Amino acid sequence: xxxxxxxxxxxxxxVAVLYLWYQSIFVLPPDIHQGEVYRIIYLHVPAAFASFALxxxxxxxxxxxxxxxxxxxxxxxxxxxxxxxxxxxxxLVTGSIWGKPTWGVWWTWDARLTTTFILAVxxxxxxxxxxxxxxxxxxxxxxxxxxxxxxxxVPIIYKSVTWWRTLHQPPSMMRExxxxxxxxxxxxxxxxIVALTLVSLYLxxxxxxxxxxxxxxxxxxxxxxxA
Amino acid sequence: MGMxxxxxxxxxxxxxxxxxxxxxxYALLMLQSKKxxxxxxxxxxx
Numbered sequence: 103x104x105x106x107x108x109x110x111x112x113x114x115x116x117v118a119v120l121y122l123w124y125q126s127i128f129v130l131p132p133d134i135h136q137g138e139v140y141r142i143i144y145l146h147v148p149a150a151f152a153s154f155a156l157x158x159x160x161x162x163x164x165x166x167x168x169x170x171x172x173x174x175x176x177x178x179x180x181x182x183x184x185x186x187x188x189x190x191x192x193x194l195v196t197g198s199i200w201g202k203p204t205w206g207v208w209w210t211w212d213a214r215l216t217t218t219f220i221l222a223v224x225x226x227x228x229x230x231x232x233x234x235x236x237x238x239x240x241x242x243x244x245x246x247x248x249x250x251x252x253x254x255x256v257p258i259i260y261k262s263v264t265w266w267r268t269l270h271q272p273p274s275m276m277r278e279x280x281x282x283x284x285x286x287x288x289x290x291x292x293x294x295i296v297a298l299t300l301v302s303l304y305l306x307x308x309x310x311x312x313x314x315x316x317x318x319x320x321x322x323x324x325x326x327x328x329a
Numbered sequence: 330m331g332m333x334x335x336x337x338x339x340x341x342x343x344x345x346x347x348x349x350x351x352x353x354x355y356a357l358l359m360l361q362s363k364k365x366x367x368x369x370x371x372x373x374x375x
Contacts, residue, residue: 116351116352116355119351123344123347123348127340127344137336138336138337138340139334139336139339139340141336141340142339142340142343142344145343145344145347146343149347185354188350188354191350192346192347192350192351195343195346196343196346196347199339199342199343199346200339200343202339203334203336203339301351305351305354305355305358308355308358308359308362309358311362312358312361312362312365315362315365315366315369316365318369319365319368319369319372322372322373323372326372
């Protein structure tokens with residue numbers, strides 16, 4: 103498939119997410135325990151899932167970069183880290199907004215919150231490292247190692263609610279004995295997770311394409327200047 | 330579980346920020362792409 107077809111599919115996904123949000127806010131019934139405020143989970147959980155998926159994406163592009171030393175892997179890694187950082191921040195902020203009316207606090211140093219905060223710091227650190235190094239093998243190696251370390255945080259975030267029983271509730275989707283969620287809520291949540299993760303990949307693709315074009319312009323200009 | 334709190338300002342804030350983050354970044358990427366297309370043509374002409 104060519105560029106315009108992928109781009110059209112990406113735009114369609116962006117519209118689909120708006121429709122899913124409309125359903126999340128206005129159509130689905132309130133939760134029996136949490137009331138209306140639970141509607142935030144249809145944004146919070148998919149954003150968290152996308153940020154975790156992108157951490158694994160960064161692991162893939164980092165390993166590819168370390169194996170092939172290809173400059174293309176650098177653009178892909180940077181794009182994944184930028185969008186991953188954005189989705190991690192969105193996870194933290196929407197979680198905090200949900201936490202205030204539910205727990206009574208905007209923030210607490212709970213195990214799940216702290217490990218997710220560490221993910222945001224790691225993404226930010228990755229982007230700082232990428233920007234502070236000149237292009238080339240050194241940058242591919244240094245950022246590649248950090249990219250692998252970032253993915254290690256994801257299973258820790260996932261298991262944090264069972265390893266340390268603090269404020270954040272234990273898993274309610276994937277747990278022994280099946281999910282405790284109502285089928286209507288669970289199916290909508292799964293569709294929202296898939297849609298937002300695909301949107302995050304679309305944004306990564308567009309950003310990586312821009313980074314590649316930027317690099318091509320730079321190379322052409324330098325060649326014309328005879329550098 | 331905070332039943333006395335009006336939940337709608339929280340829901341509106343969460344989705345409002347989500348909209349700004351996702352669709353804002355998308356708009357910025359599209360603007361950047363347009364700008365880069367123009368720059369690419371200039372660079373190719375020399």
